[in-house]
Amino acid sequence: MSAMTGWWTRRSAAGKVELYTRWTFHLMAPVELVTLGGLPLNSGGKPRDLGTGLTVGLLLWVLAHSALCWTVSSRALGHTTGRRARPVRLAVALATATLLADLAVAGLWAGGALPDESLVASLLIVTSVFTAGTLVLCLDRVRHMAYAVAGTALAAALPVAAFGHGAPEGLITLVAVLAGGGAYASACGFSSWLLRVVQELERSRDLKARLAVAEERLRFGRDLHDVMGRNLSVIALKSELAVQLTRRGRPEGVDQMVEVQRIAQESQREVREVVRGYREADLRVELEGARGVLGAAGIDCAVDAPALELPAGVQSVLGWVVREATTNVLRHGDPGRCAIALRRTADGVLLTVENDGAVVRDGAGAPGRTGSGLAGLRERLGAVDGTLEAGPVAPQSFRVTARVPLAVPGTAGTRQEKETVA
Structure with missing residues (x-):
């Protein structure tokens, strides 16, 4: 049983949060495929007649968009945990691809190739919502996240209005993307922030342990300095005095050396007391x-x-x-x-x-x-x-x-x- 569950239980709290967050966003790709994958093929249980080329093109776009969102979210979470650089180029590629696809879908709708409004609305709104949430994972500031959601909503709404579908349809698209994209982006931003906080707490705990060790070493060093500093100074002075007295042939030099020996022995005893106090625990x-x-x-x-x-x-x-x-x-x-x-x-x-x-x-x-x-x-x-x-x-x-x-x-x-x- 432990072999089956060890991949989870052996992880730290930060590792568990990271694994849960990462796989949650990895599962968004299949969710998008399930949501949009069947729309070009049927509507309400009835097959659509869009032509083979258009149907394959729409399916490939849904597949490419979900794969791109999966890749960008994975790289963005790597940036959040400090393992990768921010995926700026991939984020720009995702935003550009979504904008071009919105223009293409709105144009096909205006040209009559996509007469079903529900299909057009689903393609525009759902892909824009997933794009907004994925772009938010690449950002750190809330203001920039709001800009990403608003920009994605405008990229979906403006082509609808520009191709002559009218302001009401464009406004509906804008509101729908703002509501759905805002909710999904909020969840993405909170998950990224939570992962960053948990990682920082993990690093702070390790740093606290290392600082405690360093503080104890400094305390021990100060104690040794207090014990040995004065005694070594006295030993140096008395040794110099003994040398001078010996050169002059005076017998007091022997007394000074005896005093040096006594101070050295006393210093050794004091150092042992410091070490013993450092090594003993109550x-x-x-x-x-x-x-x-x-x-x-x-x-x-x-x-x-x-x-x-x-x-x-x-x-x-x-x-x-x-x-x-x-x-x-x-x-x-x-x-x-x-x-x-x-x-x-x-x-x-x-x-x-x-x-x-x-x-x-x-x-x-x-x-x-x-x-x-x-x-x-x-x-x-x-x-x-x-x-x-x-x-x-x-x-x-x-x-x-x-x-x-x-x-x-x-x-x-x-x-x-x-x-x-x-």
């Missing part, structure tokens, strides 16, 4: 943060985490699991719900984060492959003899499971504290 804070962030993103987040007395190192590493899993939920797929559960087991603690709407991508939760985030979590859990499992558990569902034994002493910072900061 479990309760991360759980509440996950609830708030996912709720703000429109994702139903259920947190089932009773208060447990856990070692600081275990809380820190589980907090990192919650943080990384929440980031993956926001950045991958199109989830509607997320469940976070914390349980005490016989020999340890179990944390699970499960969400629906998962999109299987290389390096981002695909079976058998993991990204750098999950690899980092496994390293952190390894420091407390914990394990991490991540993968799909049902169609479009993804689960992250972290197990930490409490019988083994240790902290999340044990391995980190052994690192030497250059």
